[in-house]
Amino acid sequence: MLDPTGIFDFISTSLLFWEVITFAILLFLLYRYAFPPIREQIDKRQREIEGAIDEAQKTREEARELLAEYRRQIEEARGEGRRILEDARKQADAQRERTKKEARDEGDRIIQRARDEIGRERESAIREVRSEVAGMVIQASEQVLGRTVDHDEHERLVAQALDDLEAEVAGSSTGRGTA
């Protein structure tokens, strides 16, 4: 020991000797027991994190595909709905047209029936008027002549006169519609 104060203890053989041994043992222990588990732990966590990131990416990919699939389905459903609506509208239109036509036909039929009825009524009214007129004419003739006239003969004459009149009226009023 050159320096008894210890401030410049060169060379302290005991310290050097124990330093080398202690440091060698320390290095051995650290290399053997401390560093490998720490490294493994760090690497393991790194692997786990990488795995988690990969997993998350995969999940996101799946979610994106799923979303696209759903969007497609919704689009399809919407198209389907539109088509159904279109069909229904068309059907409704057709139904309406048919109903309208039926109603028109029915109306026409009713009108026709009414016309026929009117025609028939008119015929019978005319017939009644004729017989009434004929009766009245005969009665008037009997009072004028003061005697009974041949009823059948008279009736025939009156009918003929009425027919003539009718024909005349028809002749003068052609173009003014039906009689």
Added chain:
Amino acid sequence: MSGMLTLGQLSPEEVRKEIIHTFEAGQHAYVHLSLFGIDISITKAVAFLWIGAAVTFLILFIGTRMLKDRPGAYQVIVEEIYGFGRNSLAGQMGDEGRKFFPYTLSLFIFLLVLNLIGLIPNSYPVTASITFTLGLAMLTFFISQYVGIRRNGLGGYVKAFVPPGLPLKIVFVPFMFFIEWISELSKPLTLAMRLYANILAGHLLIFIFLSFILYFGTYMAIISVPMALVLYAFEIFVAVLQAYIFAILTQVYIEIALYRQEH
């Protein structure tokens, strides 16, 4: 009052003894041992060397005993220390140097622990001993020479000390070789001196400021104690910084030797 007078009455020689007391105490042998005539006594310095080594090992070993997938605070610290070694200390010049980082990281933690333990009152600052720092610096030197020769081959390694393209080869080649080797040999010396001088100077400054109280009287405490406190806080910073410098320079020297031919 009398105590104050007594303190003020210490002679310069007594004050000097008080200042260097810590370093003298480091020489005190607990057990006297000798190997082939060489003194290997277990002194206070050796005891604190062992304490430092034990603490260094335990810091990391306890960390490995409680490794979990979901790390607690302590595990994060241990993993951060490891990551610091792997990412910050290693790979200064190339990836091949990375395999030496457990060594430099061990060195860093060991020196840091010794520096900090040395700051505890009545302990012994092992890193304030030139024998200790020079021992580690020589270890760095031998490792760097060994890996340099193993990677580059003995011829390649020695030749790489002389830069190519020198004029007047007969003169300049031996000259440059000589200069480069002086530089190479000065590396462990500066490495050892830097750590030793920094730690020793820090401790001496604290002791000197406190010794003013012994020499001038108790009223000096108004100046001495705050100054000693400031220096003590600064010493904590120096302890971390010097441990880091020693470790990273060791790593750099090893990697320089590794890539001797490329540079």
